[in-house]
Amino acid sequence: MKPDLRTVLNREIIIGDGAMGTFLYQLGFPVNTSYEELNITSPDVISDVHGQYLNAGARLLETNTFSANDYKLARFGLESKVEEINRAGVRIAKAAAGPEHYVVGAVGSICGGKRLNISKLELSRNYEQQIDALLSEGVDGILCETFYSLDEMRIALHSVRKYSDIPVICQFAVDQVGRTQDGFLMAEAFSTLRNEGADILGFNCHSGPQGIMSVMEQLDGPLSMPLSVYPNAGLADYVDGHYVYGASPEYFGECATSFVDLGTRLIGGCCGTTPDHIAAISKALNNVQPPPLASIEALSTESIHVVEQTANEGGRGNGRHASDPNIVDLVKERHTVIVELDPPRDLDITRFMQGAHVLKKAGADALTLADNSLAVTRMSNMALGHLVSIETGLRPLIHIACRDRNLIGTQSHMMGFDALGIDHVLAVTGDPARFGDLPGASSVYDMTSFEIIRMIKQLNDGVAFSGKPLKQKANFVVGAAFNPNVKHLGKAVQRLEKKIASGADYIMTQPVYDPELITAIAQETRHLEVPIFIGIMPLASGRNAEYLHNEVPGIQLSDEVRARMSGLEGSEGRAMGVSIAKELLDTAMEHFNGIYLMTPFMFYEMTAELTSYVWQKSGRALAPLFRL
Structure with a gap:
């Protein structure tokens, strides 16, 4: 027994x-x-x-x-x-x-x-x-x-x-x-x-x-x-x-x-x-x-204290001017940096807005805000995007997911963007709701990523999703997501071509951690006429590296990167993460004008330093170089 x-x-x-x-x-x-x-x-x-x-x-x-x-x-x-x-x-x-x-x-x-x-x-x-x-x-x-x-x-x-x-x-x-x-x-x-x-x-x-x-x-x-x-x-x-x-x-x-x-x-x-x-x-x-x-004693997660960097830029800004060139026009002329800063999961936006000010000072061309990424509930990116525009003058580039809204809600959302002057969006499928913090929520998926691109561009023609005419036309610049971390890059590019055919004006990739893959992407996409922003997300620690590699869809790290990050935590881990990201930027800037930096865990100091590095390397040093 x-x-x-x-x-x-x-x-x-x-x-x-x-x-x-x-x-x-x-x-x-x-x-x-x-x-x-x-x-x-x-x-x-x-x-x-x-x-x-x-x-x-x-x-x-x-x-x-x-x-x-x-x-x-x-x-x-x-x-x-x-x-x-x-x-x-x-x-x-x-x-x-x-x-x-x-x-x-x-x-x-x-x-x-x-x-x-x-x-x-x-x-x-x-x-x-x-x-x-x-x-x-x-x-x-x-x-x-x-x-x-x-x-x-x-x-x-x-x-x-x-x-x-x-x-x-x-x-x-x-x-x-x-x-x-x-x-x-x-x-x-x-x-x-x-x-x-x-x-x-x-x-x-x-x-x-x-x-x-x-x-x-x-x-x-x-x-x-x-x-x-x-x-x-x-x-x-x-x-x-x-x-x-x-x-x-x-x-x-x-x-x-x-x-x-x-x-x-x-x-x-x-x-x-x-x-x-x-x-x-x-x-x-x-x-x-x-x-x-x-x-066995219970362990506590290490509290990570980061020195707050505040940008003293006076009171509220006046926002951007309608005459500012859009991202697509800008990236054709010079290196252009988009930085992602996730909306908070709380009601306190203090650190988020501090980060937006710091990234503005570092010279970011646009601040992009995800739409409840990984199906985790966060503050409305529409509201925060509007605040970013007013208070910092940074261009907000807002993600919109197929997951959360039906056709009615999506058109309503886009009309709201237009009313607020937010004209740059990234259309994404969105991670399934069942894997987020509210697993009982419904994943709508009324549209595919191809369809949502086409329908947003339809608003630019003055036509509603229903096919009825609108009294005026929208002016959206629509981006599409691209995951190059796949076995068959050529097939992924074929899928990307369909998004471009649907009306995508620019492309933003998932984070890439291999210089050879960056070069391969450049070769495989050289026939495309729309600009590509290469995604680079600095690693925050060894554990962060292993989590991204093993558990997050669409992200693959090279063995060399994982080995360099192994065992590193705190400021030591973040410093190594920035160092690796700079090496990736060296290769990315040879092939692409578009750079897409993703801020990990609200450590905006990391992406601010990388933004400054882009300007230093390109000879366009508009801001002092940030250091961790």
């Missing part, structure tokens, strides 16, 4: 399995069906997935029952099969696992970050029905996963404890802010759940390894109980109608030991992970002995 899961996790590491749903999706099963129904219609498929994870090194399997509750199954007309599906899921997993491996019943959040019209009583009924079925087949524990609120997690935990003293694992899906959706710090949530009967606490989904690590480092006090982590394989990218995850198995293996050092005893994978990811974790942790839980 196997020892109790709690006992084992107190003294050793257990490797869990990886994703079920996204793995089935990769195998060709459509996303708009119930994967849990496969427990009764195609048990051999589920058994095979379990077997692949066991062969990869997993010692603990989750049942294929994440959404096997009355509320979720009713969407597919399967509400009468709750017990049958859950019991079948346990039987399949136990048959695959054999007597030596653990099987836990997977119970997913019903609300899933959404504000559903469902009472606590109804939630309890749903959880109790599912959990009773799982327990009846003899699972070794219950795993409550992908919960966003403490309130709902408590309901699920109480539902287990109503029937059994079985081991319970409680896992939250949170972003780097480290709070539940109902406002509790993770230390507070963990303390509550521990007092109410949870045995193992942890995180899964929503974030990749770095995001989860950053939250773990915020936990207060000694970690006296085992933690579990099941990260996503980075952030998902939406490519040609499919979700694609970029974090490699090798990266998961590298992160595994860091998780153990933070108190992790159960480690597996969530969305986007495969048997290869689990094999990499298993290999990395082979013969690794975890430190005693009582000896």
